[in-house]
Amino acid sequence: MEHRPMIALVGNPNAGKSALFNALTGAHQKVGNYPGVTVERKLGRLALPDGRAADLIDLPGTYSLDAKSPDEQVTRNVVFGHQEGERRPDLIVIVVDAANLDNHLRFTLELIALGSPCIVALNMVDLATRDGLELDADQLSQDLGAPVIPTVAVRRRGLDDLKAAMVQGIPQHAAPLPVHSEHAAPDADELRRKAREIARRAIVAETPTRRITSQIDRVVLNPVAGPLILLALLFVIFQAVFAWSEAPIAMIEETFAALQTGVEAVLPEGFLRDLIVQGVINGVGSVVVFLPQILILFFFILMLEATGYMTRAAFLMDGLMARVGLSGRAFIPLLSSFACAIPGIMATRTISDPKDRLTTILIAPLMTCSARLPVYTLIIAAFIPSTSVWGGIGLQGLVLFALYVAGIFGAVVVAMLLRIGVIKGPGGSFLMELPKYQMPLLRDVIIGLWQRAWIFLRRAGTIIFVTTIILWLLLSFPKPPAGSDQSLVEYSAAGRIASVLEPVLRPIGFNHEIALALIPAMAAREVAVSALATANAIEESEDEDETARTLGERLQGRWSLPTALAFLAWFVFAPQCLSTIAVARRETNGWRWPLFMTAYLFALAWLGAGATYWTAVAFGL
Amino acid sequence: MRLTSLEPNHPAYVESIDWNAMSEMDSRRLRELGLHEGASIELLHRAGFTGRGAYACRIGRMIVAMRAAHAGAISVRTGAE
Numbered sequence: 001m002e003h004r005p006m007i008a009l010v011g012n013p014n015a016g017k018s019a020l021f022n023a024l025t026g027a028h029q030k031v032g033n034y035p036g037v038t039v040e041r042k043l044g045r046l047a048l049p050d051g052r053a054a055d056l057i058d059l060p061g062t063y064s065l066d067a068k069s070p071d072e073q074v075t076r077n078v079v080f081g082h083q084e085g086e087r088r089p090d091l092i093v094i095v096v097d098a099a100n101l102d103n104h105l106r107f108t109l110e111l112i113a114l115g116s117p118c119i120v121a122l123n124m125v126d127l128a129t130r131d132g133l134e135l136d137a138d139q140l141s142q143d144l145g146a147p148v149i150p151t152v153a154v155r156r157r158g159l160d161d162l163k164a165a166m167v168q169g170i171p172q173h174a175a176p177l178p179v180h181s182e183h184a185a186p187d188a189d190e191l192r193r194k195a196r197e198i199a200r201r202a203i204v205a206e207t208p209t210r211r212i213t214s215q216i217d218r219v220v221l222n223p224v225a226g227p228l229i230l231l232a233l234l235f236v237i238f239q240a241v242f243a244w245s246e247a248p249i250a251m252i253e254e255t256f257a258a259l260q261t262g263v264e265a266v267l268p269e270g271f272l273r274d275l276i277v278q279g280v281i282n283g284v285g286s287v288v289v290f291l292p293q294i295l296i297l298f299f300f301i302l303m304l305e306a307t308g309y310m311t312r313a314a315f316l317m318d319g320l321m322a323r324v325g326l327s328g329r330a331f332i333p334l335l336s337s338f339a340c341a342i343p344g345i346m347a348t349r350t351i352s353d354p355k356d357r358l359t360t361i362l363i364a365p366l367m368t369c370s371a372r373l374p375v376y377t378l379i380i381a382a383f384i385p386s387t388s389v390w391g392g393i394g395l396q397g398l399v400l401f402a403l404y405v406a407g408i409f410g411a412v413v414v415a416m417l418l419r420i421g422v423i424k425g426p427g428g429s430f431l432m433e434l435p436k437y438q439m440p441l442l443r444d445v446i447i448g449l450w451q452r453a454w455i456f457l458r459r460a461g462t463i464i465f466v467t468t469i470i471l472w473l474l475l476s477f478p479k480p481p482a483g484s485d486q487s488l489v490e491y492s493a494a495g496r497i498a499s500v501l502e503p504v505l506r507p508i509g510f511n512h513e514i515a516l517a518l519i520p521a522m523a524a525r526e527v528a529v530s531a532l533a534t535a536n537a538i539e540e541s542e543d544e545d546e547t548a549r550t551l552g553e554r555l556q557g558r559w560s561l562p563t564a565l566a567f568l569a570w571f572v573f574a575p576q577c578l579s580t581i582a583v584a585r586r587e588t589n590g591w592r593w594p595l596f597m598t599a600y601l602f603a604l605a606w607l608g609a610g611a612t613y614w615t616a617v618a619f620g621l
Numbered sequence: 622m623r624l625t626s627l628e629p630n631h632p633a634y635v636e637s638i639d640w641n642a643m644s645e646m647d648s649r650r651l652r653e654l655g656l657h658e659g660a661s662i663e664l665l666h667r668a669g670f671t672g673r674g675a676y677a678c679r680i681g682r683m684i685v686a687m688r689a690a691h692a693g694a695i696s697v698r699t700g701a702e
Contacts, residue, residue, distance in 0.1 A: 012653075063653035100682055103655045131682070192657060213684070214665070221666040221677060315666075315686045319674030322688070328675065352646070429643070429691065430675055431650050434684040 005054040005170045006087045007046070008078060010111060011095035012104045013061035014435040016123040018042075020095055020153035021058040022444050024163075031451050040349075041074075041086075049160070050167045057089065064188075065110055071349075079114065091169045092118045093162070098128035098135055098150070099436070101202060105144075105195035106188075112146055119169045120148045121162055126155065127436055132207035140202040154441045213308075213436045220309070226316050233313075234335075237300045241293050241339070241370075248292035256285030275472060283468025284461070286374075287524050290340070293370045294456055295449055297339035301332070302448045306440030311432055318430045324412050325419030327351060327430045330360040334411075337367035341580045343452065345587055353428025359418050361584055362597050365576050366411035368404045371525040375571050376403055378529050382552030383564040399568075406572045410604065422596070467523035467578060475520070475531070494519055508570075508606060509563040509613035522575050562616035569612040574605030624664060624678065624695040632663045633697040635680075642694040651691065655681040662697055 011017045021029070025044025042058040059078055060071035074083060081088025094111050096104035112118050122137055141148035147165045151158030220226055260277050267273040304310040310332055318328030329351045337344030344364045351357040377400075384396045419425075471494070480491035489495050490512075498516035505515050513532065521528035533551050555564070576598050584594040627633055635658050640648045656662075660681055668674030676692045677684055 063650070066649065102681060103653070103683060106653070188652070192652065217666065217677070217684070221668065223667065223669060226668070311686070315675055315677060316668050318686070318688070319669040328686075352650075429647050430686065430688050431647060431654065431691065432686045433654060434677060434686055 005048075005052065005090045006057065007054050007091045007093060007166060007170070008057045008059055008089035009093050009095055010059050010075060010079065010107075011061060011123075012063055012097065012100075012107055014433055015061065015095045015097045015100075015104060016153050017061055017095045018058060019441065019444055020121060020123060020151065021056065022441075022447055023153045023156050023159060025056055027447065027450075029447075031455075046163070048167050049163050052167075054166070054170075055087075057086070062107075064107055079111070079116070090117065090171060091166060092116055093121055093166070094118055094146075095121045095123050098122045098125045099131050099133055101135070101140075101199035102196045105199055106191050108144065109191050109195055109198075112144060117169050117171055118146045119162075119165045120144060120146050121153075121158075122148050122150045123153055125150045126152045126157075127438070131211055131436075132205075133203060134205040136202050136204050140198065143198045143201060154438070154444075211436070216437050217312070217434075220312055221315065226312075230313055230316055233304075237297065238338075240300070241296050244296050245292040249289055252285070252289050252291065256281055256288070259285075274476070275469065279469050279472030280465065282530060283472070283523075283527065284465055286526055286530055287371075288457070290370050290526075291453065291456060294339045294343075295453060297336070298343070298449055298452045299445065301336060302445045303440055305332075306438065306444060308435045308437045311434050314432060315434060322430070324415040325356075326359060326415055327353065327356045327428050329430070329432065330356060333360055333364060334367055337364040337369060340369050340371070340456075341365045341367065341576075342583045343455075345580070345583050348587065351428075355419075355423050355425055356428040358588065358593065359415055359423055361587060362418060362423075362593065362600075363411040363415050365580055365597065365601060366407045366414065366573065368407045368572070369525075371577065372403075372571050374526040374529045375521075376400055376568065378532075378552055379555075379564050379568050382555050383559075383561055403568060403572055406569075406608075410573065410608075414600070414604075468527070471520040471523055471527065471531075489516065504606075508610035509560070509566045509617075510570075510609070511559070511563065513558075514563075514567060518570075518575060522578055524577050524579075525571065525575065528571075561621045562613045565616050565621075566609040566613035570605045570609040572605075573608055574601045576601055622697055622699075624662065624692045624697050625676070625689060627662075627664045627697055627699075629664045629666070631699060632661060633699045635660045635662050636696045636698040638696070639694040643691055647691065651685075651687075654685045655683050656685075656695070662695070 009017050009021055021042065021044060024046050028046075029042055029044035031040060031042050040060070044056045044058070046054045046056045048054050057078070059075045062072045062075045064072070065076045065079065066072060077083035078086050078089065079092065092111060094108050096108055108120060120141075122135065122140070125135065128135060135150075137148045137150050147169065149158055149162045149165050151162055153159075220229060260281050263276050263281065264273065267276065301310070304313065314328035314331050316328075317331040321328050321330055330348070332350070333344045333347040335344075336347050341364045344367065345361050348357045348360045348364070351360060380396050380399050384399050387395050389395050389398065474494040474497075475489055475492050477492060480486050480488060484491065487495075494516060497519055498512055501515045501518070502510075502512055505518075510518075517528045517531040520531045529551070532555070559567075581594045581598055584597055585591055588594065622633075624633075635656065637658060638651075638656060643651070661679075663679040664676060665679055665684065666677040668677070673689075675686050675688050677686050678692070679685075
């Protein structure tokens with residue numbers, strides 16, 4: 001088989017590496033994880049001008065080859081050819097920010113010193129020009145001893161030159177092994193001095209222009225206007241997540257309903273049909289329905305990241321976060337957790353301090369994720385009167401808002417307790433580059449959205465697919481003998497498990513059917529709604545809203561108001577869906593913390609629901 | 622003068638850095654973010670209503686956010702290099 005060259009993109013964070021990767025590979029990319037570590041592996045295919053195809057790998061942005069963080073370890077291992085499951089690159093493309101030469105050249109020099117074939121992509125030259133910098137690429141190339149190609153990844157400029165340089169740069173035979181081992185790395189201070197000197201020589205002219213970035217920052221980072229702008233942005237995002245998602249959610253619901261009708265028409269009545277219709281389509285459909293909300297939230301998150309605003313938000317929030325023992329960087333993962341804790345927990349990878357990161361992971365599930373919404377909506381609609389209080393504020397909306405606030409408040413308290421208890425120790429620091437503002441490129445945002453959607457759908461197609469089948473089986477078997485006065489659900493395995501749980505849940509006002517609904521809610525919270533529906537033996541109507549309404553009416557008659565309120569309080573804290581626990585296990589490399597997380601959240605849920613119930617009963621509600 | 626007492630938007634130079642006042646990891650990161658003796662530095666913003674949040678400063682051509690603990694470890698000098 002012909003040897004396909006392997007090219008690695010290496011560079012500092014904020015050098016525009018990912019934009020260059022997207023521009024070079026387009027949609028031809030695969031995103032995965034390196035085995036055993038939580039570092040994203042991005043591989044793409046690239047067509048070289050000489051007709052060959054090459055593998056292009058986008059390595060995590062790092063400042064040096066010192067292997068301190070998992071990201072840096074992977075970059076280092078790949079460059080040295082030690083990374084499990086990865087070929088050693090034949091060519092390294094070092095991506096540097098043209099406007100930030102003296103800093104980025106230090107890492108460049110470190111990489112060049114390895115002796116592997118290298119070319120330098122002098123990226124974002126347009127922004128450097130905007131900043132009043134004029135650079136001499138030839139001089140830079142001469143000083144570095146490597147080809148230097150000016151590029152503007154987001155405008156696709158310089159890509160042909162870069163590809164031509166790749167053809168030139170790929171050695172005919174296997175690339176020589178890097179000459180330095182970790183013990184013989186060049187002295188860091190020496191490299192820094194050299195980098196500054198080379199940068200000084202490469203800069204032809206430097207006019208101190210008032211940059212766009214500092215003008216925007218003057219408004220956005222203003223002590224008064226800044227937080228207000230951030231609040232307004234968050235408000236718009238949450239409005240959009242709910243308002244824009246209505247139509248696509250309705251479409252997804254209709255599609256799954258049509259699918260159920262279609263299968264019912266084709267398959268004969270029996271086990272298989274029930275399994276597919278009630279188990280698979282219903283179960284997977286109830287999760288896929290959240291895709292629009294997740295995509296809308298991620299659209300905003302990706303836009304805020306691509307423009308450079310996200311780091312400003314972290315900067316503004318740091319003071320507040322520091323008070324509960326967190327860093328401003330935790331703001332982004334926690335914001336993501338409002339859509340779903342899974343991407344939120346994955347986003348904690350950018351937090352370098354291990355204690356900060358662990359605390360953030362442990363409180364991420366307290367942010368009200370979109371899977372809780374169906375539960376909240378059902379109970380609020382059934383038990384909270386649709387009246388106005390305090391001059392026109394809807395009571396139902398107010399209760400929903402209060403549930404969100406309860407989650408945030410819980411997270412604050414838990415974070416503080418964790419930092420004086422199990423995750424003791426001095427708080428981490430907050431050091432962060434605030435990159436230049438940039439117009440985001442639609443293509444990059446779409447690629448990012450597509451990757452998120454795929455990860456989510458794959459989860460729905462695997463974990464949730466399997467758990468819903470298991471759940472359906474537990475709810476359907478064993479079948480009660482003919483003439484039994486017990487319902488199918490109560491007689492089933494799930495019904496019996498619920499009876500075991502009941503004594504624990506009885507003191508906080510929960511009845512048998514709630515105990516039953518809580519079991520499947522472990523798979524995905526929103527399944528509690530469909531479990532209640534099954535337990536109530538209501539015929540599934542085609543429209544889910546219709547089901548919710550009739551179910552709501554049924555619950556009104558069977559539950560007391562304190563029970564309903566306690567049920568809501570329970571869902572502020574628990575249960576954690578299995579996928580969240582699985583992701584926490586992967587991100588913390590073990591079972592210790594996910595088990596701790598699950599235990600403390602269940603304890604909080606029990607106490608929260610109990611306190612709500614007892615208070616409500618005491619007030620005679 | 623400490624960076625924390627520098628007037629915002631008044632360019633200065635880094636005179637010395639107390640690397641012992643921070644963890645090894647942080648000192649390495651700050652070096653990577655371009656902090657060195659003689660670097661040009663300018664205080665740009667302070668976050669928070671109460672003015673007790675993080676600092677944003679320009680180091681060379683980069684804007685870097687840091688907490689008071691780190692900003693206080695940087696001694697600066699106004700005037701020519």
